Amino acid sequence: MLFEYSIIAGILLGLFYALMAMGLNLVFGVQRIINLAHGDMVMLGGFGAWELYYGYHLNPVLAIVVMVPITVVVGYGLYYLLIPRLKSAVDFETLSLVLFFGVSQVVEALSALGFGNNERSLPVTSIPSQPVHLFGQFYPADWWVAAGVALPLLGIFFLYLYRTRLGRETRAVMADEHEAVSVGIDAGRVSAISFGVGLALAAAAGVLAVFVFGGVDPSEGVSITITAFAIIVFGSLGNPLGTVVGSILFGVAYQLAQVYTPSWSNLVPYILVIGTMLLRPQGLFGRRTRVA
Amino acid sequence: MLESRSVEKPAAGVFRRKTLLLDLLAVAVPVVGFAFGINIFANELLLVYMMVYVALAHGINISYGFTGYLPFGYFGFFGAGAYGATLAILDLHVPALIGMLFGGVAGVLFGLLLLPLFRLRGAYFAIATLAAGEAIADIVANPSLQSVTNGPYGENLASVYSSGQIYVAALVFMALALLAVVLVKNSRFGLALRAIKESEYSAAMAGVNVVRMRSLAWVIAAAIAGVGGAIFGWATTVFYPSAVFDSAISVFAIVFALFGGTGSVWGPTLGTVLLYGLYSAVGLSSPQYFQLIYGLAIVVLVLFAPRGLVGFGRAAGRMISLRRAGANG
C-alpha cells in the first residue's frame, strides 16, 4: 500500500521537479553554464507569489502568468550584463560557476534583507485544497495542483522548443554553437532568451514550491539548485526529455525514502548527483556531454 | 621528486632566491603580526577566527590556485574536522591539542573519500563537492546519529577550553599552512601542479604523475580545512552542526582567496585580513549585508579582476618597469 502511495506521489512530485529543473538544463544546454543561482530564482518565484497574493489578492496560479514574462525580460537583460564579458576568459566554465555562486549569494542576501529570514507560506485555501482519495490513500491537494500546473507548462515549453522557430534555433545552439552561428543564427540572442526562459521556468516552479515544500525562505536556494542539478545530471545534461524522466524517477525514489527511511531521505539528491557523476556520467540517456 | 639538478643559469637562480625570500616574508609577517597583535587588539576570538580563515583561504589557494579545482563543498572538510576533533576529545579523551590533529585526520579521510570526484572536470567537481558537503552535514546532524554526534543539538567543548592554548594552536596552524603554500609554490611539486592546471595530458607526457600530484595537493587542502574546523570548534566552545557545516565558510574562504589573488603566498592572507577585518569592524549584527557585499565582490572580481589584488600589484609593477625601460631607452 505504502509502495503504491510512493509511486503515485513520486510521479506527481516528479512533474513538479521537472519544471523546477528544466530551466537549469536549458541554460546549461545552450551556454554550458551551470546557473548556481537557479534555486534562488525558484525562491524568488515563491516570494513573488506571496507578495502578489497578499498585496493584490492574486491567485498563485495566476501569479505564474504574471511572473513568467517579467522573468524572461529580466533574464534577457541579466544575460547581457554578465555573460559576454566572461566568454573570452580562459577558464570560462569554472569562472561562470563562481560568478553565479556570487549572484546566488547576492540574491539570497537581498531576499533575507527584503523578506526577512522567516519562512513564509500561503494559505492552502488559495488553491483547491480538498485531499484527493485514490486507491485507499489520501494525497494532499497541493501535490495534484503542482502536477496539474507543471504538466501543461512543460507541454508549452516542449512546444516552444520543438515547434517554434526560436525553439529550433535554440536546439541548434544546444547541438553546436559554432555550427549554429555559421548558418546565420544569432547565438547571443538565443542564449539570452534561453536564459530568460530558464529563469521563468524556475520562477513558475517557485510558486508551486511554496505549497510543495510548505513555504519559502531565503536560504532554500542552494539545496534546490543541488536537487535540480542532481536531476539534470541523472537525466543527462542537455536532454530536456531526460530531465522529465529523471525527475519522475527522482520523485519516486525520494518518496520511497520518505516512506521507508524518513530521516535519511534528504540525502537522496546528494547521493543521486555524486553517484551519477561517478558511475554513469553521461546520465540515463547518454548524450555526449563530457563531465570527465 | 625534488632532486636538485643544477640546470638553471645563475640569473634565474638569483631571481628564484628573491621570490623565495619574498614568500618567506609572507609567512613571517603575518605570524609575527598575529603573535604581537594580541597585545594591541584584545579581541582574541576574532584573531583566532581570522587566523583560521587565513589558513582556509590558503587551502583554497592550494586547491584552486595551483590545481584549478574549486571545492565549493570546502565547508564539509571544515565541519568534519570540527566533529573529528570534538569526538576525539570527548570520547577518546585525548588532550585538546592532539584533538586538533584528529580534526586534520578527519578532514583528510573525507578528502580521500572524495578522491574519485577528480574524474570530473572542474565545474562538475565543484558542484559534486558541494553535494558531498551538504550530504556530510545532513549525516552528522541527523537525529538517528544522536548517540554519536549528538545530532542537531551540537557539541560542547567547554571542559577543555583554554584561551592561551587555542591562540598558540591557531598561530602555529596558520604558520604551517603558509609554509605549506611556500613549499608548494617553490618546489617541483608546485611546478607540476601548475603544469597539470594548464594541460593535464601535456603534464602526463612530461612524465608528471597527474593523479598522485593532484591527490597530494587535495589532501593538503583537506588537512588544512580539517584542522581549521577543529580549532574553530575549540575556540567557539559550543557549536551546532549548522555553524561548522555552513556554506558561508566556503564563501568566505573563496572570496578571501580570490580577492587577494590565488597562486601567491601574500594574496589570500591580505584578502582575509582586509575583508575579514572589515567584516568584523562593521559588526556581525546583520550577516546579510556581508553576504551581499561578498556576493557582489565575487561577481565584480570574476568579471573585472580574476587575478585579485596581487594581480593588480603585478600589473602595476609591470607598467612601472615598462615605463622605466621606456625612459631609459
Place this chain on the structure above:
Amino acid sequence: MADEILRLEGISKHFGGLHALQEVSFSVVGGEALGLVGPNGSGKTTLINVVCGLYTPNSGSIYLEGTKLGKMNPHRLARAGINRTFQVPQPFGSLTVRENIEIALSHRSGEGMSLDDILDFVNLGKWAGQEAGSLNAAQQKRLDLGRALALNPKVLFVDELGAGLNPVELAEVAVMLRSLLSGGRALVVVEHLMGFLDKLVDRVIVLNAGREIFHGALRSALDDDEVKRVFLGTVGA
C-alpha cells in the same frame, strides 16, 4: 637489422559506433623514421593517443622493445620512453619556457640532453625566461618537441610539426628531426606535406578511415591507386 623499438599488433579503437582504428599493425626500428599519412579523420592522431596512453584500445597489443605494455598511464609511458608532440601545441602557457622543459627533465631517470642542449636544439634559448603562452605557434611546437626530448624518448611521435612553416623552415626542421635518429631512437612522423616527408622518412603507412591501406616506400605509395584515390579526394577538396 636494427633493434625493433615499437610494435603495434591489431590495434582497434571504437568511439560508440565510429571505428577510429581498425586492426592497425606496424613496427618501427631504432634509427628509423616512419611516415604516418592519411586524410583528416583517418585515425593518425587517434593512433598516437592510443600509443601514448590517452585512450585504451578496444583490442590489440603494443610492444616497447619487445615487452608487451599493459594498460599504463600516460606519464608511465612517457617515462618509459614513448613521447609525442601535439598537432595543436599544448605548452604550459603560464610557465616559462625553461620551466616547461624542467618539468619533463625532472622525471628523466637516465642520461640525456641537458636543459641548455635542449633549448639550443629547439632554438628557444633566447626565450628561456619568457612565458610559454607568449610564444608564437611555431615556437610553441618546438617547445613541445623540447619537452618531449627532455624525457629522452625511445620512440617519438611528431604530429604535424611542419604545418604552417615556409620551405626554408621546413628544410631546417627535417634536418633537425633526422639528427634525432642517432643513438637508436625511432621517429613516427605524421605529416601532410609529401615533400617534407620525402626528405625525412624511409617508408610510410597510409591510413584511411582507421584502416591501413598502404605500407611501403613513399615513392611507391604515390603510385598506389587506392592512395591516389583517397588523396585526390581530399587534396582536390
